Amino acid sequence: MDGPDLVNLFVGIGLSEVKAKETAKNSNVSANLKSCINAASSVSSDEISKAHGMLLYHIATKIKPQISMQIPLLSRYVAEGKIDSELRLNAAMDYLISNPLGDVDIKAFEESCGVGVVVTPEQIEQEVEKVIKKYQAELVEKRYRFNVGPLMSEVRNNLKWGDGKVIKSEIELQVLSLLGPKTEADLAPPPKVEKVAKPKATKPTSSNKENLEVDSDSASTITELMKKVQFHKPGENFKTDGYVITEKTMDLLKEHLKITGGQVRTRFPPEPNGILHIGHAKAININFGYAAANDGVCFLRYDDTNPEKEEEKFFVGIKDMVEWLGYKPYQITHSSDNFDQLYEWAKVLIKKGLAYVCHQKAEEMKGFNPVPSPWRERPVNESLQLFEDMKNGMFEEGAATLRMKVTLEEGKLDPVAYRIKYVAHHRTGDRWCIYPTYDYTHCLCDSIEHITHSLCTKEFQSRRSSYYWLCNALDIYCPVQWEYGRLNVYYTVVSKRKIAKLITEKIVHDWDDPRLFTLTALRRRGFPPEAINNFCAGMGVTGAQMGVDPQKLEAVVKDTLDVTAPRSMVVLAPLKVTITNFPFDAPSTIEVPDFPKEVQRGSHSVTLDRVIYIDRSDFREVEEKGYRRLTKGQAVGLRYAGLVISLENVKKDASGQIVELEVKCTSSATCQEKPKAFIHWVSNPMFVEVRLYERLFQHQNPEDINEVPGGFLSDINPHSLSVVEAAADKSISGAKVYDKFQFERVGYFSVDPDSTGDKLIFNRTVMLKEDAGKS
């Protein structure tokens, strides 16, 4: 049956022309719908009514693949009128999916969807009465602002198979008779509830309809987000889309539940060959966060299958960063812990005829249309012996691999499970010269650790079927893989190789250079971990890949620091100012609150003397419209000092550079005209080094050859780092590494680990405003 016939068939059951056409295009749904219609037609020769048609369409679109063989059963029940609502239909499908094996127990099945249960209007009326009575007081008080939704579901709970529409109108009717018609007050807009601003992700760059099961909104904290996420319950793996059920599945799941006690188990599995970056922060948050929100546990598993790349410092660094983000691994494991088991399983695969030793070169396996391996059908014993030979060093590197007989979604043939490397492994030493691949190792380690939810980024969606295939081929517990969109941040690069290049080219100093988006860099720059976590929460767990402007992250950082970083006055470009009529004999001390909005959180002392320093940008010789700070004719206030200064004299050096201002002061309480602005200042300062950072790259996607034809190294922002000698108030002299401050009117700053006892060094975390020029 081709296009037009299909469309006619679908129109025949009541679909609109447009919908019928759309459906005909989707081969999956149309095949389902066709078998629905066939089954329904077999019940009676009458035409299928529109109501039945809609239910059949519901089956065709909503049925999960693992119960698609039950389409005829469901369709017959629809055609016979035994299942007559979506409610019943969904209950029926739920039942089937929960009981996937063996013949359908018809009695239990019918019970599950209420076949034959009739709910009379009288029953509904009584039930609604009961519920209304229960909430009467609240209803009368809130009147029409009372949300009747919960009432409906309560009635529903008690009358499982009641008609939703009838219940709704019954409730409306009874509410009306209780409250009378709406008054004017009822129609007025409701009093405003203050809304909390949420950081929002930019629009997803790509969207994928297929994976909408993971569809949760953003939230402000990870726990909040993870409570909303709709993943399967431990042990109900078989209910998820695409999960493959074998004869052993149910027993394995039973065993699995026995071992885990029904606990949620996730894992964060980084390769220990580099440094963690902002993208990993999302993975950490999702895995640890989901476990925490469900009283589960999360493993930190070093995916150390590749011997060439691992270095001890990366192992330590990864653990540090996980802990820095506030998470504690339930257990730290290594993929290499399982090398023996993996090797045994490889032999099982060979014996089952599901893997073979292949001698194609790496280049031959790559490319668009690779030639299938000529060694695919070699005898089991031969593969077994050759695999042993691989292990025993009888082949050159690359001269033999072990491949699995499975095709990936993207069409990749027979992925490699083992390859030869004459390289020592940092944990297994010189024991092995064959090492397993990601494709082979990952799912098996998940299975060994009894992971319930194997959460990974979207790129791995194409590996899901091979993941399931491998676990099932070995008859071992098969976890469920869920994918979420990868997080990409603009104006930066995160690949290990590219950062290494930036370091060797001396563009940045090291892996933790604050201009980078590695987690150590962000820590050094002064980003608080909770800000990073909340930022990730804001991204949600959708399947879409997203690109985010660093400003979005900075906004969350600012929100966090606003309530955590005490204020201090620091002048980045100091200009000496002498107050000629300084009203005190000696320097005076002023108590300044750490958080002006919350005075109770403490204060620090600031010295005020004859000589103060202000920022060069806070003075202009030439008056300018809209400039509100110090000029010849315009006085300016000094923050917290209670003084207003006006210019008397400008001193310059030989080159005409201003070196000092002389000013007169008046008390701000007595001055005639209130100054237009109050500026920050310091007296008797200490001098500190301040490193000011800007974006490292000029373009949004420095790696994109279309945007930056010269490659990412050509896109460096020459002003990404400037170092200034700043005058700081002495109250910050005791600051320790990573202490964070708001330099008033300037931005947030964090103490750099390079600081010494003699000299403090600050990194600019974020500016207060994008352009601090005016005000």
Added chain:
Amino acid sequence: MDSAKIQQLGERAAKAEAEIMALMQQLTMLKSGVSGNGVEVNEEAEKLMAENAKLNYRINIMKRALEDNGSQRSAKKCTPQSDPNGMVNILLKLEELFGQAIEQAFPDVKGFQVVVVPTTPNFGDYQFNGAMSLSKLLRTLGKSLNPREVAGVIKESVPSNSVIDTLELAGPGYINIRLKASFVQEQLGLLLTRGVRPPCGVEKKRVIVDFSSPNIAKEMHVGHLRSTIIGDSICRLLEFLGHDVVRMNHVGDWGTQFGMLLAHLEDRFPNFAEETPPIGDLQSFYKESKIRFDSDADFKKRAYACVVKLQSHDPVYIKGWQAICDVSRREFQKIYDRLDIKIKERGESFYQDLMKKTVALLEEAGVLKEDDGRKVMFAPGIAVPLTIVKSDGGYTYDTSDMAAIRQRIHDEKADWVIYVVDLGQAGHFETIFACAEVAGWLDRKKTRVEHVGFGVVLGEDKKKFKSRSSETVRLVDLLDEGLRRAKEKLIEKERDKILTPEELESAQNAVAYGCVKYSDLAHNRNGDYVFSFDKMLEDKGNTAVYLLYAYTRIRSIARTANITDEQIKKAVADGIPLGHEKEMKLAKLLLRFPETIVRLTVDLFLHPLCEYLYEVSTVFTEFYDVCYCVEKDRTTGQIVHINMDRMALCEATANVMAQCFSLLGLKTVQKM
């Protein structure tokens, strides 16, 4: 000198200077190995160095593979299938070393069976005493050396290794072996980090264990108990060693008794074909039909007719048969659940169709003899033949056992078939095995078959075990009594005042079923065995009660001191010194676990495992009496110091004991 010449010389000097400069530059470049030509040289060198490193790595891998391969050929050694993380079987390791020594010292000697045995601490840890027999063997080869000389040569030929500390000649030609402390420490560390794992060096086999095997429609009695307990423990042992074990329940679900049962069923529940007959008490049902069968000739005739119908697979009678079997099966299952036995049913009925084929094959092979209308089969050297076909054309137990052994070897591809049946059947199985060989189905070199027999259960009066009314004791009643007695014992010891009701119940179960199993397994199975709850429940000596209690006590040491696994792991990582003599003694005993259980598979006697378990418990007590694990302040009772090394040793002891219990089918409890 004219100016031209001067200029010339000056130019030459300048040129030479420039050359010197260039050379010097090159030199520094070469030294630092950067820029110019240096780069290429360097890259090349680096490549070669990397290549070299890889080749070295590869050589190492190949050498090791060769070694493994070599030793594999020299008799029994780790096969690749065995668990590489498995525990080292020290005895096997020593036998290998001595094997290599003999091969080197006396290359002419072939196929000498090396035996090393554990010995008393006075002499060392193990002893090699093959010098005497080797001396005799050498004499036949024309070499005259006395045993002590032989031992001396062997001692010098033992290859260097990480296991042996000292070798010492003693007596007429013994070699006493003492283990290296470092080896013991290392192995104990592995025991703690990896857990008690099956030993390496075990070749995986497919094993069928035929045990329990009660008769349908009759109740299980105490006689079935031994087969069930011994069979289950054998399965547990073989499963732990990594074999592919099939637990087979060869129930008696076919035969003439079903004729009378079915005939009686017809009368009592005429519509049994439509509706499952509600037979409540199968015992009285059996007795009723038996009485009718013995007294009513008509009934007897009908009973025979029913047999014929059943054997022709009449669906109605099959249904009735099924119903009767189901009733029995449920009763059996209750007992298996209580005893924690897993077993797969494959009764005699399974072999019905195979029997025809079996007979045909035997006929074809020409091994059947006519005897007075019967067809019988003789095995060489055995007087009593098997009756394969009766004179009325019917089959016998012999026929079904022949069909079964062929099916097990041929279709099930078993490498090893074990029958756990009482010793009374020894002759029968001997005949079956011999006939299977005659028929060409069994090759004893490839397939191991054996009858694991056991003696009769006796009452305390040393007579056949009977109830007071001198009937066969029902197993259910026996187990119930066990539960009752266990509870009495616990209450007598005032455990009910310490334990919560749940804890008391699990202790009661563990003790009741544990003591029944343990006292059966702790005796040489070939002897008759006196069933006595009083003896079983004694809390001293080699009894389940004592051992289970000892185990919980060891576990509680760590618990009360609040030790975490991490602390133990750390202690292991730091190395356990085993400085005290008693620590070392205990550690060495624990490491004998692998050889102990491997030894069990030679003759499938399980009592040595019980003896080992008891020894572990006594040696632990010796250790615990003199070695402080947790030091407490005498007055306040506060913990002053925890000796983590010793805690680790406690942990290892408990783990080994737990594994022994598990092999014996005993459940342990946290508290009792």
